[in-house]
Amino acid sequence: MRPIPLAAIRHLIVDMDGVLWRGSQALPGMSRFFETARSLGIRFILATNNASKSGAEYLAKLRGFGVSVTLDEVLTSPQATAAYLARHAPEARVFVIGEPGLAAELRAKGLQVVNEQPEQATHVVVGWDRALTYDKLAEACLLIRRGAAFIGTNPDVTYPSERGIVPGNGATLAALRVSTGVEPLIIGKPQPEMMRQAMARMGGSPENTAVVGDRLDTDILGGQNAGLTTILVLTGVTSLDEARDSAIRPDYIFQDIGAVADALQQANT
The missing domain is CATH 3.40.50.1000 (HAD superfamily/HAD-like)
Structure with a gap:
């Protein structure tokens, strides 16, 4: 499937560790990304494989960075695992x-x-x-x-x-x-279960949804496994050289989440 153009993105599935922050340090452009997504009407789910925190704990961490999101906008691998087990x-x-x-x-x-x-x-x-x-x-x-x-x-x-x-x-x-x-x-990335749960929450589809992440083997491969457009940022695990040499090829590569926000803003003007 060909990647959708940035202007067609109406839903984003966004990783957190290595994309929005590293440990307790916010990464460049984090606040700008949320402001841009809200202003453009782009819905998002913050979907993380990190199983160490509950959704409520992630909300608290985001508030500490000055960012306000709802519990429905956070999907963790524990939440996805619990939903899977409750169903099956x-x-x-x-x-x-x-x-x-x-x-x-x-x-x-x-x-x-x-x-x-x-x-x-x-x-x-x-x-x-x-x-x-x-x-x-x-x-x-x-x-x-x-x-x-x-x-x-x-x-x-x-x-x-x-x-x-x-x-x-x-x-x-x-x-x-x-x-x-x-x-x-x-249950988590790169398997498609989390991506499907995230799209279901937003009402998204492969035709209008993209994944943003810092890892080729989970975020990017997970997006590909779900048939989604993929965006790699270079603030986490994967370097530019690794991205160029890998068989797992993201559709777009940006330096950080702030650069993603800037590109979305430009594509929608």
């Missing part, structure tokens, strides 16, 4: 590796989290966990080996922190994959 396995009893936001999203969809009684688990859901321990890995390994379904919120092997590139959830999934011989079902 509403009786699931879940052992969780992850931070409090992941368990909170699962419970919000009526799913039972059984970390205190892991022997009851029918599913193991794994998200990024900065308090990861060997005991958590061992418990998850045993459960998966006994037949519990293995689900990963997202496959990102690294995370762009303010200190630099550090291990992401994909590193945890890799440990469980090699110790169980089981491949996880991935």
Whole structure:
């Protein structure tokens, strides 16, 4: 499918880490992007693979940067995972590796989290966990080996922190994959489930929706897997040289989210 022109974009699915901020530092043009999208009537969903925070926590972080969005404009891989399980396995009893936001999203969809009684688990859901321990890995390994379904919120092997590139959830999934011989079902990018959920929220379609991200292997590939136009920014994981050398080719490349805003403004004038 050919990329749609910038002037045809009416809906955006925008990554956050490495696009809007790195750790606690806002990236250039972040506020300008939101002002431009609102003024042009472009709807957006902020869709992140980062499983460490709930949607409400992301709203609070955005407010700290002086940006106001609604909860409906945020979609995290925990939210997408919870929605998927609520639709396909509403009786699931879940052992969780992850931070409090992941368990909170699962419970919000009526799913039972059984970390205190892991022997009851029918599913193991794994998200990024900065308090990861060997005991958590061992418990998850045993459960998966006994037949519990293995689900990963997202496959990102690294995370762009303010200190630099550090291990992401994909590193945890890799440990469980090699110790169980089981491949996880991935809900987040690059699988198309999150993109489809985001488009459904906005009423978007491939003919008027684009994805903005900083990673070729999740954001850009995820957009391509959903048949969407893709926009890479160079403020996160992927460098310009990597983008030029990769088999995964974004439709547009901009230096940062501010440059995306400027291009959208120009295309609509």
